[in-house]
Amino acid sequence: MSDPSVPPAGGAPTSARGPGGSIYDLGYQAYTGPRLGRRSAVVALFTQTLRSSFGIGRGGRAKIAPFTLAALAILPAVLAVGFASLAAQAGAGGSLSDASPIRYETYSGLVGVLIMLFCAAQAPELFGRDQRYGVLPLYFSRVLTRSDYAVAKIGGLMAALFLVVVVPYVVLFVGRVLVAPDPVTGLTNELGQVPRFTLQALLVAGLLGGLASLIAAWTPRRAYATAAIIAVFIIPPIIVAIVGSLTNQDLARAIVLFSPGDVLDGSNAAIFGSIPDSQVVAALDLAGWVYVGAVAVEIAASVGLTVRRYLRIAA
Amino acid sequence: MIVVGPIVGVTLRGMLSRRRTILLVLLAALPVLIGLLVRVSGGRPDADRVLDTLVVRTVMPLVALIVGTAAMGSEIEDGTAVYLMIKPIARWKIALAKMLVAAGLTSLLVVPAIIITGLLLGGRTDPMASIVGYSVACLVGGSAYAAAFMTLSVFTSRALLIGLAYTLIWEGVLAGLLEGTKFLSIRQATLGLAAALGVNVPGGQPLSPEVSVLVLGVVLVGSFLLASWKLARFEVRGGD
Amino acid sequence: MTEPTGLPAATSAAPPNPNAALEVDHVSRWYGNVVAVNDISFALGAGVTGLLGPNGAGKSTLLHLLAGLLAPSAGRVLVGGQSAWRRPAMYRQIGLVPEREAVHPYLTGLGFARLNAQLQGLPDPDAAAARAIAIVDLTEAAGRPIGTYSKGMRQRAKLAGALVHDPRVLLLDEPFNGLDPRQRLHMMALLRSMAAEGRTILFSSHILEEVERVADSVLVLYAGRLAAAGDFRSIRRLMTDRPHTFTVSSSDDRHLAAALMADASVFGAELMGGRLAIRTADYDAFTRALPQIARANAVTLFEVAPTDDSLESVFSYLVRR
Numbered sequence: 001m002s003d004p005s006v007p008p009a010g011g012a013p014t015s016a017r018g019p020g021g022s023i024y025d026l027g028y029q030a031y032t033g034p035r036l037g038r039r040s041a042v043v044a045l046f047t048q049t050l051r052s053s054f055g056i057g058r059g060g061r062a063k064i065a066p067f068t069l070a071a072l073a074i075l076p077a078v079l080a081v082g083f084a085s086l087a088a089q090a091g092a093g094g095s096l097s098d099a100s101p102i103r104y105e106t107y108s109g110l111v112g113v114l115i116m117l118f119c120a121a122q123a124p125e126l127f128g129r130d131q132r133y134g135v136l137p138l139y140f141s142r143v144l145t146r147s148d149y150a151v152a153k154i155g156g157l158m159a160a161l162f163l164v165v166v167v168p169y170v171v172l173f174v175g176r177v178l179v180a181p182d183p184v185t186g187l188t189n190e191l192g193q194v195p196r197f198t199l200q201a202l203l204v205a206g207l208l209g210g211l212a213s214l215i216a217a218w219t220p221r222r223a224y225a226t227a228a229i230i231a232v233f234i235i236p237p238i239i240v241a242i243v244g245s246l247t248n249q250d251l252a253r254a255i256v257l258f259s260p261g262d263v264l265d266g267s268n269a270a271i272f273g274s275i276p277d278s279q280v281v282a283a284l285d286l287a288g289w290v291y292v293g294a295v296a297v298e299i300a301a302s303v304g305l306t307v308r309r310y311l312r313i314a315a
Numbered sequence: 316m317i318v319v320g321p322i323v324g325v326t327l328r329g330m331l332s333r334r335r336t337i338l339l340v341l342l343a344a345l346p347v348l349i350g351l352l353v354r355v356s357g358g359r360p361d362a363d364r365v366l367d368t369l370v371v372r373t374v375m376p377l378v379a380l381i382v383g384t385a386a387m388g389s390e391i392e393d394g395t396a397v398y399l400m401i402k403p404i405a406r407w408k409i410a411l412a413k414m415l416v417a418a419g420l421t422s423l424l425v426v427p428a429i430i431i432t433g434l435l436l437g438g439r440t441d442p443m444a445s446i447v448g449y450s451v452a453c454l455v456g457g458s459a460y461a462a463a464f465m466t467l468s469v470f471t472s473r474a475l476l477i478g479l480a481y482t483l484i485w486e487g488v489l490a491g492l493l494e495g496t497k498f499l500s501i502r503q504a505t506l507g508l509a510a511a512l513g514v515n516v517p518g519g520q521p522l523s524p525e526v527s528v529l530v531l532g533v534v535l536v537g538s539f540l541l542a543s544w545k546l547a548r549f550e551v552r553g554g555d
Numbered sequence: 556m557t558e559p560t561g562l563p564a565a566t567s568a569a570p571p572n573p574n575a576a577l578e579v580d581h582v583s584r585w586y587g588n589v590v591a592v593n594d595i596s597f598a599l600g601a602g603v604t605g606l607l608g609p610n611g612a613g614k615s616t617l618l619h620l621l622a623g624l625l626a627p628s629a630g631r632v633l634v635g636g637q638s639a640w641r642r643p644a645m646y647r648q649i650g651l652v653p654e655r656e657a658v659h660p661y662l663t664g665l666g667f668a669r670l671n672a673q674l675q676g677l678p679d680p681d682a683a684a685a686r687a688i689a690i691v692d693l694t695e696a697a698g699r700p701i702g703t704y705s706k707g708m709r710q711r712a713k714l715a716g717a718l719v720h721d722p723r724v725l726l727l728d729e730p731f732n733g734l735d736p737r738q739r740l741h742m743m744a745l746l747r748s749m750a751a752e753g754r755t756i757l758f759s760s761h762i763l764e765e766v767e768r769v770a771d772s773v774l775v776l777y778a779g780r781l782a783a784a785g786d787f788r789s790i791r792r793l794m795t796d797r798p799h800t801f802t803v804s805s806s807d808d809r810h811l812a813a814a815l816m817a818d819a820s821v822f823g824a825e826l827m828g829g830r831l832a833i834r835t836a837d838y839d840a841f842t843r844a845l846p847q848i849a850r851a852n853a854v855t856l857f858e859v860a861p862t863d864d865s866l867e868s869v870f871s872y873l874v875r876r
Contacts, residue, residue, distance in 0.1 A: 024858075065476060072484075113483050121476050223389070224334055226475050227381055231338075234483070235345065238373055242349055242365055246356055321673040329659060394657030398716065401622060402674040403646040547641055551624040553615025553654070553728065 041144040042152045049156025053122050065121040070164045073111045073118075076102045077168035081175030088179045104193050105272035107168060108200060112261060115204060116233040118164060119157075119212035124225035126157055127216035136315035150310040154213045154303055161205035169197035196271050203267050203295045207260055208233070210302030217309045237261040237278065244280030253284055257294045266291030318404050322412035329395070330385045330416070342378050343424040346370055350435030362436040362445050363515045370429055370449065371505055375457050376482045379421045383464030384474045386417040387542075392472060397551050406549075410466075410542035417465045418458035425457045426450050448512035456505030459531045462538035463501065469545045497522055504530035575600055575633075576724050576755035577621060582630035584616055591616040593779035594630070599757060603750040605770030606759040612776040614759035615654060618728050621757070622651045634724065647675070650717030654728035656709065660702030664693050664712045667701060671716040680719075687715040692741065707738040714745075725749065727758035731765050743769045798822075799838050803831040803845075804858035811854045818844050832862070 048057075054070070055062035080102035102110065130136055139149050173190055180186025212229050219225040236259030244252040256262050262281050269276040270288025346369045353360055390396040399409065433446035468474035486502045497503045507527030510516040522530070575598035584592040592613045606614050619625045620632050623639040623646075632639040635648055658667060668687050672680035688697045691711040696704065701712055710730060717725065727746075731739050746769055750756050760766050766773055775783040805811050808831045812824040815833060820841040823834035835841040849856050 065473070113487060117476070117480055117483060120479065221334075223381075223384065223392075223475050224338070226479070227338065227377070230479055230483075231342070231377065235373060238368055239345075239349060242360070242368065243352065245360060246353060251352075251356065318674060318676055321670060325659065325662075325670055328661060394653075394655045395659050397624070397651075397653050397655070398658075398671065399674065400624065401646050401649070401651050402671075403643050403676065404674060405643060548626070549624075550626065551619060551653075553619045553625075 038143045038145075038148065041142060042148050045139075045144065045149065045152035046156050046159070049126055049153050050159050052126055053157055053160030062125075066118060066160075069114050069118045069121070070167075073114045073164055074168045074171060076107070076110055077171040077175070081171060081179070084175060084179045102172070104169065104172060104197055105268065105274040106277070107172070107197075108165075108204065108264065108268045109277040111165075111168065112204075112264070113234075115161065115165060115208055116230065116261075118161065119208050119233075120226045120229040122160070123157060123209075123212035123216035123229060124219070124222040126153060127213060128220045128222050128225055131217075131220040131313070134315075136313065140315055146310045146313075147307045150217070150307040151303070154210065154306055157213055158205045158209035161209045162201055165204050166198065166201040169193075169201065173197075200264075200268050200271050203292070203299075204264055206299040207264060207295050207302075210299045210306070211260060214302045214306045214309075217306045233260055241278065241280050244283065249284060252280065253286060256281060256284060256286070257290075260298075263291050263294050263298070267295050316408070319408055319412045319415070322399065322404075322409060323416050325399075326386055326390075326413060326416045327420070329389060330382070330420070335381065335385065339378060339381060339420075339424060342374055342381075343428045346374055346428045346432040347435070350432040354435050360436060361517075362433055362442060364517045365436055366429060366433060366445065366449050367506070367517050369432070370425065370453060371456070371502060371509075374428065375421075375425050375453050375505075376460055376478075376486075376502070378424050379417070379457050379460030380464050380475060380478045380482065382420045382424075383417045383461040384468040384478065386413045386461075386465045386468070388465075388468030388472070388474055391468070396549075400546075400549055400551065406546040407539070407543035409546055410539055413465055414462050414539055414542070417461035421457040421461040422454045425453050429453055444513040445515070448509045448514035451512055452505050452509035452514070455508060455531050455535075456501060459501050459504070459534040459538075462535050462542075466538040466542040466545075469542050469549075498526055498530055501531070501534060503527075504534075576635060577757065578631075578633040578636075579617075579621070580631045580633070582617075582620060582627045582632055584613075584620060584625060584628045590779050592620065595776075595779075595781045596630075597774060597781065597784055599755055601750065601753045601755050602771045603746055603756045603758070603769055605766035605773045606757060606776060607761070607763065607766045607773050608759075608776035608782075609761055611778075612761075613779040614761075614776055615728055616779075617776065618651070618726050618757070618759060622649065622726055624651075647720060648722055649724045649726065650720070650722035652710070652713045652717045652725075652727040652730055654732070656706075658701050658709060658713060658716075661700055663698055663700055664688060664704070664708070664715065665697040667712055668697075668715045668719055672719040675720040677720060683719045683721075684715075687718040690718060691715045691745065706733040707735060710734060710738075710742070714742075722754070724755045725757070727756070729760060730758050731760060731762070739765070799835050799841070800862045801833045801835065801841070801845075802858070802860045802862050803833060803856065804829070805831065805849065806855040806857070807852075810852060811849060814848050814852045814854075815845070818848060820844055 051057050052062075054066045055064070080100055083100065130139070140146055144152075173193065176190050177183055177186040180189065211232060215229050215232060216225045219228055236255075240252060240256050240259045240262050243255065246252070256266075262276075262278060265276045265278050265281050266286065266288070268274075269281075270291055276282045346366070349365070349369060353365075387396070390399065429449050430446055433442055433449065436442070464474060464478045467478060471477065482502075486500045489496060489500050489503070503522050504527040506516045506518075507522030507524060508531065510521040511524035511527065521527075577599040579598070580596050582592060582595050583590065595617065606617065608614050616625065620627055621634065621639060623632075623634075623642065626640045634645050637645065639645060659670075662670065665684055665688055668684035669680050672683040672687075675683075677683045685694075688694055691714050693708065693711045693715060696708055701709060704712065710733070714727075714730070717727075730742060730746075734742060743765075746756055746758065750771075758769070772786055773784070774781060803811070808826055808829075812826060812831055812833075815821045816824050818841075820835050820837040821833055822836055823832075825832045825834075833841075845859065846856070
């Protein structure tokens with residue numbers, strides 16, 4: 001697909017001379033080859049955002065925070081697998097891995113804080129830098145539309161979060177399969193968990209990524225964005241906990257769906273068929289699908305609002 | 316020492332930009348609002364527990380973090396720190412002024428919030444003991460946090476994130492795991508101090524009063540010394 | 556007025572020169588693998604010295620080393636005979652106008668000057684601030700916040716802040732950046748008058764003409780090394796004495812080439828793909844001779860361009876010497 005505004009074929013370089021001055025020929029030639037188009041641009045921005053989320057391509061110091069947090073998130077899974085295999089060798093077998101506090105259904109609660117810190121560390125870099133350095137006009141004057149830009153960026157962050165969340169689950173899964181008496185029974189036992197943890201990982205990545213994107217897109221200054229993201233993640237559960245400890249549960253039910261940590265806690269419980277980590281959430285006794293539905297709605301809302309921000313931003 | 320005054324003045328003015336002030340006021344008002352909510356809905360909560368969860372664990376460290384990292388960090392980040400550094404002022408005086416602002420502002424926000432919230436919540440027995448105990452403990456603890464974060468921001472531009480990781484991961488996880496490392500937590504030291512002043516602190520055996528005071532003292536003095544040391548070796552890279 | 560010395564000194568450390576307000580002795584500064592300042596030595600006294608060099612030459616780094624804002628990786632930086640690093644008392648004698656735009660935007664011009672005066676510990680900060688503002692001719696706008704200032708006004712506000720304590724030494728990093736011609740002239744006159752009062756002024760620039768107008772002597776920096784030091788005119792002569800190349804495009808290149816080779820100022824002519832490349836040793840004579848020769852031989856000149864007149868090529872030539 002060639003650009004119609006450019007004269008066809010690589011013609012000979014020209015110079016113009018007039019009585020008052022000269023235009024020097026520097027050998028500039030317009031590019032007339034094939035152009036990849038909008039879809040490639042979006043994919044390119046998506047991959048670049050995904051890589052930047054881990055600091056790849058940005059020098060050593062940018063990798064410290066994301067890799068440390070991701071490593072800490074995997075650590076419990078590795079430890080659990082390690083202990084389980086040692087126990088299996090000693091003969092204790094499956095009972096130990098079930099008794100361990102590090103299981104599929106408890107993992108989300110264990111590493112939740114790390115994922116939130118990952119968002120607070122990386123989202124301001126991904127969304128704030130382009131705004132602070134004024135490069136948005138460069139993006140928007142390309143074939144990429146404003147909403148493409150927003151979606152690609154959000155997608156990149158969500159994909160990165162998904163990786164950080166799902167890999168520990170996969171480690172647990174593989175570990176359990178290998179530790180089982182024989183791989184086939186292990187596989188059949190554990191296979192049912194795969195869609196469960198994948199869904200929970202999608203919900204976590206979607207909700208936390210969406211909210212972090214929204215806040216970071218609205219707050220170009222890094223310090224404010226980081227503080228605001230953390231505030232939004234850790235303060236609502238505290239409010240819910242306090243309100244929930246009162247006798248009047250209706251108020252708590254009303255606000256629990258606006259607390260990201262609690263909503264994900266509820267969806268985790270619904271998906272794995274377990275009890276929510278937070279006693280308050282458990283006491284509220286809302287149906288599981290309510291939480292899952294709430295997460296879906298909130299993801300859509302945060303993506304929509306972020307896109308709206310970029311549609312209206314001055315650039 | 317009179318030079319400390321202008322430093323305090325310019326730090327405060329630089330720190331209290333509209334956005335930051337709103338964020339800080341909201342954070343400080345949060346416990347008060349919750350207190351109001353509880354009062355209005357007629358609940359009878361345990362003030363000791365609520366103040367611990369709301370203030371000691373959340374609002375105090377967050378306020379100290381925002382204020383502490385901004386006290387020196389915002390000037391370093393936007394490039395106006397140079398004008399302070401090229402003055403014939405002993406570096407410890409600069410560190411002192413910044414610490415005073417950070418600690419003072421934190422206390423100014425946190426302590427009234429405790430008092431008002433405590434009064435709204437009303438304890439099961441005598442609210443005044445809790446209020447006074449938490450106020451004093453958070454005055455010292457909040458100052459310790461603020462001083463530590465201010466010093467951290469002299470060393471690195473990512474002080475906010477590291478401070479968050481410390482508060483959320485280290486101090487948050489400590490609660491569940493190793494008893495022996497309790498003294499490495501400003502939060503635990505604050506709670507220990509509160510317990511010594513008569514507050515019924517939730518969550519297991521608090522640190523003894525002597526250890527708490529020692530930890531907080533070490534943090535305060537150590538932060539001051541470290542900040543002074545680093546400021547004496549402060550480097551500003553040029554453009555080319 | 557002492558001449559700056561650019562001669563390589565002996566390897567053993569020389570005693571500090573009591574006459575020099577600023578002295579730099581075999582100073583280097585590196586960041587990992589990148590050497591920003593490479594073995595520089597000089598001593599400056601009263602008067603205006605220009606620090607000239609292309610972007611990335613290390614001018615800012617050198618100024619920050621002198622201002623005690625960077626530690627030298629090797630060598631000594633001396634202000635008034637004493638080390639510049641880690642000595643806050645030095646700032647009583649030194650004023651720095653940094654390159655970075657950032658100034659507290661909510662302060663007024665007068666307020667900024669007053670803040671600097673207070674931080675300097677002056678007994679009467681208001682009077683000192685007013686005086687400094689008057690020197691830089693900012694009195695009218697001094698009541699407005701700096702955030703509303705134009706670039707030139709902001710430069711002057713920064714200068715006022717650096718002058719409140721009447722420093723003996725003044726360091727300015729790219730002070731003419733972004734100033735319009737009138738503001739530039741004013742700043743130049745200011746620097747000259749302050750130097751006449753006995754101050755040592757060192758300012759950096761990458762524009763030859765600016766340095767030429769203001770500075771008595773010049774330090775030329777290229778890729779972190781001192782390429783030339785001394786009186787400006789003699790350096791200028793050195794720079795113009797080097798061989799020059801020109802590219803000429805005319806109606807009859809061959810004929811012109813033959814005619815030019817007869818002239819004493821030309822020592823080489825080459826026909827290259829539709830153009831004529833001339834090498835000459837005498838810039839002045841050649842530029843006068845070329846049009847005359849062209850006219851005398853009825854050749855029309857279309858294009859005359861010097862091909863190596865960039866500052867970079869000048870500097871690299873100097874450095875190779």
